Amino acid sequence: MADMVKKCPECGGINLFWNREKGEIICRDCGLVIEDKMVDFTQEWREFDSNESESRRRTGAPMTFTQYDQGLGTEVGQKSDLFKLDSGDRNKFFRLRKWQYRISTAIERNLKLALAELKRVSSFLKLPKSVEEEAARIYTLAVQRGLVRGRSMESVVAGALYAACRRHEVPRTLDELSEASGIEKKEIGRTYRFVTRELGLTILPSNPADYIARFASALKLSAETQSNAIEILEKAQKIELTSGRGPTGIASAALYVSALLHGEKRTQREVADVAGVTEVTIRNRYKELLEELKLEKEIKKTKKRK
DNA sequence: AAGACGAAAGTGGTTGA
DNA sequence: TCAACAACTTTCGTCTT
Numbered sequence A: 001m002a003d004m005v006k007k008c009p010e011c012g013g014i015n016l017f018w019n020r021e022k023g024e025i026i027c028r029d030c031g032l033v034i035e036d037k038m039v040d041f042t043q044e045w046r047e048f049d050s051n052e053s054e055s056r057r058r059t060g061a062p063m064t065f066t067q068y069d070q071g072l073g074t075e076v077g078q079k080s081d082l083f084k085l086d087s088g089d090r091n092k093f094f095r096l097r098k099w100q101y102r103i104s105t106a107i108e109r110n111l112k113l114a115l116a117e118l119k120r121v122s123s124f125l126k127l128p129k130s131v132e133e134e135a136a137r138i139y140t141l142a143v144q145r146g147l148v149r150g151r152s153m154e155s156v157v158a159g160a161l162y163a164a165c166r167r168h169e170v171p172r173t174l175d176e177l178s179e180a181s182g183i184e185k186k187e188i189g190r191t192y193r194f195v196t197r198e199l200g201l202t203i204l205p206s207n208p209a210d211y212i213a214r215f216a217s218a219l220k221l222s223a224e225t226q227s228n229a230i231e232i233l234e235k236a237q238k239i240e241l242t243s244g245r246g247p248t249g250i251a252s253a254a255l256y257v258s259a260l261l262h263g264e265k266r267t268q269r270e271v272a273d274v275a276g277v278t279e280v281t282i283r284n285r286y287k288e289l290l291e292e293l294k295l296e297k298e299i300k301k302t303k304k305r306k
Numbered sequence B: 001a002a003g004a005c006g007a008a009a010g011t012g013g014t015t016g017a
Numbered sequence C: 001t002c003a004a005c006a007a008c009t010t011t012c013g014t015c016t017t
Helices: A042-058 A079-084 A087-124 A129-144 A153-167 A174-181 A185-199 A209-218 A223-238 A247-261 A268-275 A279-293 A296-304
Strands: A016-019 A024-027 A033-035
Touching: A087 A129, A087 A153, A087 A174, A129 A153, A129 A185, A153 A174, A153 A185, A174 A185, A209 A223, A209 A247, A209 A268, A223 A247, A223 A279, A247 A268, A247 A279, A268 A279
Parallel strands: none
Antiparallel strands: A016 A024, A024 A033
16 A cells, blocks of 8 residues: 555655646645656545545544644745755745745635634534534535536535435434525535545435434324334334435334324324425325235224223 | 325436446 | 436315214
């Protein structure tokens, strides 16, 4: 792996920065701009980027991605190096440094704003710190790869948060993200897919059971109802009733059934609202649950008890 | 009157030729 | 790249409680 890491031909430094839009690679140590067209290292650079970010996480002092510059400055060029250069190179050096300054400050400004927005949305949704960190990491990577272009900063922030939630198994629905960020649901979904694909993030399909606790407490259902709903879910998963279906629909149907069985009836509309699906979807899932899990008699029994 | 049910038509995304 | 397709939504009429 080590020999894949490219070094700056000028100073041998490995602290290279890839500006994708401009097609430039810039050495942070000496300010040299390496033209991208010199060699097509596209694949290697991608590797380099992710390896770099991986290794950063494992080594050195703890870093946080929720600070816009990751706690590291990107001050470019040292005045003390200048005496080595003749006047022509010196001008060039200043020009390059100015460019790098513009580029890096643009990115840092963007990150600063974006991370403030990220924190705002994250605290609105009461997300754990670990998720916020992950989202900040994803966003930072996205910016470095130039993925924010053509998209609003806010939507990428929302997409990063959504992805981070999924990875940490504390799923929020797209509707919740949408409400918290003020970005349209489909826009968030779009950027979410785009960013995760471009960054090669693997996201597990979300588990319906992860939603149960939150929905149940929003509906003020008892703990028994909640755990019974999870049992129903597990049975449903065994007979592959859950594959291909929206996890929120399944979770809400399981909760609805469970609430009926425990005499804590909620209307389909109430359940539908907190789960962010329609009554129709709940009905469909509910019907499937009754058929496949043979719960009809139990429902009838509960009814008679009234 | 409210809730439950289901049919029909529309939407956005995935898949496979 | 386009068409078929599945899941889900919206809307609306009917039945049940």
